Structure formats: structure tokens, C-alpha cells
Amino acid sequence: MPELPEVETTLRGIAPHMEGHAIAEVAVRNPSLRWPVPAEVVRAEGQEVIGCRRRAKYLLVELERGGLMIHLGMSGSLRICGPDDAPRKHDHVDIVMDSGRCVRFNDPRRFGALLWWEERPDEHVLLRDLGPEPLSGDFSGGHLWRLSRGRKGAVKNFIMDGHVVVGVGNIYASEALFMSGIHPSRPAGRISATRYQALALAIRDVLTHAIRRGGTTLRDFVNSEGNPGYFAQELLVYEREGHPCFQCGNPIRRRVIGQRSSYYCPSCQR
DNA sequence: AAAGACACCTGTCCGC
DNA sequence: TGCGGACAGGTGTCTT
Numbered sequence: 464m465p466e467l468p469e470v471e472t473t474l475r476g477i478a479p480h481m482e483g484h485a486i487a488e489v490a491v492r493n494p495s496l497r498w499p500v501p502a503e504v505v506r507a508e509g510q511e512v513i514g515c516r517r518r519a520k521y522l523l524v525e526l527e528r529g530g531l532m533i534h535l536g537m538s539g540s541l542r543i544c545g546p547d548d549a550p551r552k553h554d555h556v557d558i559v560m561d562s563g564r565c566v567r568f569n570d571p572r573r574f575g576a577l578l579w580w581e582e583r584p585d586e587h588v589l590l591r592d593l594g595p596e597p598l599s600g601d602f603s604g605g606h607l608w609r610l611s612r613g614r615k616g617a618v619k620n621f622i623m624d625g626h627v628v629v630g631v632g633n634i635y636a637s638e639a640l641f642m643s644g645i646h647p648s649r650p651a652g653r654i655s656a657t658r659y660q661a662l663a664l665a666i667r668d669v670l671t672h673a674i675r676r677g678g679t680t681l682r683d684f685v686n687s688e689g690n691p692g693y694f695a696q697e698l699l700v701y702e703r704e705g706h707p708c709f710q711c712g713n714p715i716r717r718r719v720i721g722q723r724s725s726y727y728c729p730s731c732q733r
Numbered sequence: 734a735a736a737g738a739c740a741c742c743t744g745t746c747c748g749c
Numbered sequence: 750t751g752c753g754g755a756c757a758g759g760t761g762t763c764t765t
Binding site for chain 2: 536537538553570571614615616721
């Protein structure tokens with residue numbers, strides 16, 4: 464479910480309810496997420512939230528000593544709940560604030576995670592080897608071009624590799640490749656610096672625009688207020704197999720690349 | 734080092 | 750109505 468824009472939207476939703484408030488309790492209803500929720504999360508109790516931020520698709524809740532790391536996996540979401548809101552199906556964890564409200568983690572497929580870090584989260588094993596943030600100055604066409612030299616795998620897999628650049632998931636990979644006219648199966652090492660320039664710009668643009676729209680809702684994504692995102696209606700190729708290309712009118716095709724559905728226009732993308 | 738397959742799990746949709 | 754199969758936004762891990 465959540466790609467980077469959805470995670471960013473979630474971050475902006477929870478931050479005002481957490482920053483400057485103390486955590487009263489971390490109530491774990493079901494600890495069996497992707498990794499078992501560690502017992503250390505109780506160390507959050509009684510601590511004030513210094514800040515909330517995002518690295519790749521991980522949400523980091525920074526406390527006075529240590530902090531929480533949250534990943535939404537494929538189907539996870541966070542919602543702000545009041546003290547009287549009864550938990551629903553798949554509501555696995557509540558982070559109860561001293562305000563009485565809580566940040567409630569729901570995840571039907573349980574591919575998400577709630578972890579504890581003790582210090583320097585950016586050096587955590589899950590974060591330390593990740594590539595640059597796509598919306599930061601460290602990301603560019605030149606970066607993609609340099610890393611791609613000699614690589615024979617499909618460019619779509621290349622841009623979805625978190626060691627190359629973080630935050631480009633299956634929806635926005637298809638979208639950005641369409642926007643830059645690059646065929647998703649093309650070997651990454653056989654794309655010019657000029658075309659990588661266009662691809663990097665497309666990645667920035669599509670992510671920035673989706674964040675402004677509150678993320679993409681395909682099935683069940685809701686932000687922390689329980690509202691959907693509005694980017695789905697602007698998708699150019701994703702889940703549009705057989706529909707006419709907005710640019711040339713030919714039917715959009717679907718092809719499995721790296722075990723993921725990929726959508727592209729065979730005449731606009733080469 | 735790079736690339737590919739597979740794993741984790743639940744829900745939904747479609748054809749028979 | 751039920752059942753089986755395909756498919757779904759991610760990513761760590763294992764094998765070639």
C-alpha cells in the first residue's frame with residue numbers, strides 16, 4: 464500500500480499529535496509483525512517525543528533516549544484515535560500519548576514492523592546502506608547514470624533498488640519511466656546520462672506531486688485522519704492495462720518485471 | 734557484486 | 750454459494 468508519498472503523508476499526520484507530547488504507553492495487541500515487536504518498545508513509555516521524521520519508507524520517532532522505527536509494509540497504516548475508539552480488526556499496536564489520543568497501527572498482512580533503536584538510527588542495519596532520498600540534493604541523473612554503468616538488469620528494478628535510491632515503489636516506478644519515455648525492461652547500463660537526467664526529474668516530480676495530493680489510494684490507503692489520497696485519478700499508466708495511452712492512444716501494456724506488475728506504453732517508451 | 738527467486742500474510746476479485 | 754487461483758502498494762534473505 465504505502466509508497467513514499469503515503470509514508471510522508473502519514474508522517475505529517477502523526478507528527479503534530481506526537482511531537483512535544485510524552486508517550487504514556489505502547490500497547491501491543493499482536494506482536495507478530497514482520498519481525499516480532501521487541502520488548503524494548505516499553506522504553507518509550509514516559510518519554511517525550513523530540514521529533515518525527517522519515518528515512519526511506521521508515522518512520523522514526525525520536526525520543527529523549529532512543530526511539531521507535533515504524534514500517535508500514537504493504538498494507539499498514541497509522542491512524543489517530545481518541546481514548547474511546549474501540550480497536551478494529553488488525554489494529555495491532557497503540558502508541559498512547561499523554562494527551563489521551565493514540566497512534567494506532569493497523570496492518571492486515573503484517574509485513575510492517577515496529578522496532579526499537581537505541582542510538583543513531585541512521586546507522587541501524589536496516590538504514591545504513593540505503594541510497595539517497597529522491598527529494599534531496601544528493602539525488603540526480605548523474606547519480607543514477609554512474610551507478611548503472613555495467614548493470615544488465617532492467618532499469619525498473621534498478622530504480623526500485625533501495626541501495627540506488629530509496630522510496631521509488633512499484634506505482635511510481637512505472638509512472639516515472641512513462642514520464643521520461645524509458646522502457647521499463649531496458650538494461651540499466653544501456654541508458655544515456657541525458658535520459659537519466661529526465662528520469663531523475665520525473666521521479667522527483669511524480670513523488671512531489673503525489674505528496675501534494677495526499678498520496679495514492681488504490682484500494683484501502685487512508686491517511687492518519689482516515690481519509691484517502693487523491694493521486695490515483697492522475698496515474699498515467701499504473702493499472703491502466705488495455706486503456707489508451709494519454710500521449711499516443713495505443714493500449715497500455717502490463718508485463719511482469721522482477722515479479723512485479725509493470726505498466727508501460729510500448730510506443731512512447733523505448 | 735549483481736540478479737533472480739522466494740518468503741512473510743490477509744483480503745479481494747474473478748471464473749467455474 | 751463455494752472453491753481455487755491470481756493478485757495486491759515492500760523488502761530482507763537466500764541462491765545462483
